[in-house]
Amino acid sequence: MSYLKNFPNQEGYFGEFGGAFLPPELEPHFEEINQAYLTLGRSADFLNELKYIRKHYQGRPTPVYYAHNLSREIGAHIYMKREDLNHSGAHKLNHCMAEALLAKHMGKTKLIAETGAGQHGVALATAAAYFGMECEIHMGEIDIAKEAPNVTRMKLLGANVVPVSFGGRSLKEAVDSAFQSYVPQADTALFAIGSVVGPHPFPMMVRNFQSVVGYESREQFLEMVGELPDQVGACVGGGSNAMGMFAGFIDDENVTLNGVEPLGKGTKLGEHSATMTYGKPGMIHGFKCMLLSDEEGNPAPVHSIASGLDYPGVGPEHSHLKMEGKVNYHGVTDKETLDAFYKLSSKEGIIPALESSHAVAWAMKHGQENPGSTILINLSGRGDKDIDYVTENFGFGENL
Structure with a gap:
């Protein structure tokens, strides 16, 4: 069996790394995402829609x-x-369009994410515009100043860009801020994590979409x-x-x-x-x-x-x-x-x-x-x- 079929295991571990260490209120929402991905991600209807988007839009x-x-x-x-x-x-649109498509099939109406260089934020704002969804992007103040063109693009695409002013005011703090915002909105929003990081199933899911x-x-x-x-x-x-x-x-x-x-x-x-x-x-x-x-x-x-x-x-x-x-x-x-x-x-x-x-x-x-x-x-x-x-x-x- 190929490596990709073997990793991660059902609990989301790659050897000793990975897992999902979540506050109790978020556990059912991440399990919902996991089950939706395992079901939809292997269905011909979902995959054919994603292939169409990749060819004709991306x-x-x-x-x-x-x-x-x-x-x-x-x-x-x-x-x-x-x-x-x-x-x-950038490559970010590969998983952003897929995560947005997954959110649409789950009945979500909003996408929330962090961004560092702004590429993930731009990609998610693009996906939200395509699917007619709300979009909220958290970005550190240092990165907002450094990556001004991408901030402009996100706003033009209809996203609400939330400046993060605490701590190092960069990517880690943007993730912290996005998580805090997601908790009370988890019933209607998907936290579209921007890399192969975060709690299971995102490291697996983003890898497979990429x-x-x-x-x-x-x-x-x-x-x-x-x-x-x-x-x-x-x-x-x-x-x-x-x-x-x-x-x-x-x-x-x-x-x-x-x-x-x-x-x-x-x-x-x-x-x-x-x-x-x-x-x-x-x-x-x-x-x-x-x-x-x-x-x-x-x-x-x-x-x-x-x-x-x-x-x-x-x-x-x-x-x-x-x-x-x-x-x-x-x-x-x-x-x-x-x-x-x-x-x-x-x-x-x-x-x-x-x-x-x-x-x-x-x-x-x-x-x-x-x-x-x-x-x-x-x-x-x-x-x-x-x-x-x-x-x-x-x-x-x-x-x-």
């Missing part, structure tokens, strides 16, 4: 692109799954090259784009899977978001995972130049895959990420999201160390949201 399949200029310069063959061409500009990325990539790469890639990589914050990509290759013994996380600007707590490098098992937002924590065991402050990776935890499945040695996890710094952002923009005419630029940076580094190898990365989002922040703070890459 513009799937997105292409795999051979980065010929970058490959020539690096000395290895770099391919990119162009999720930046997915409608709304697996379209990996399955398409595998078929496309085989058609283009005639064999599978040596290396497959993706950035990891919560980890949805990575698990979606890995799903297509996880049973292929000759393909090495790589997650790329933010080393930020230093090694001290609060200077990075490198959970796999510096974390240890802990609890956050109703599930167990590798966690960056302080001396008291509480989630630590984190930093990344990419707002979508700015989270002290990580998906429980990523935690399991690291422990089992099925995926290699690497880190790249803010500086390396910026270099990759400028390089891909100027060499290939593709402006990547800062999150995706982490994967580009790793591919460039790995390619230089392994000339002639084939590397497929998930270019999970486009950089429209980041260009003002980058150019105002770092210029146009003149010093590269």
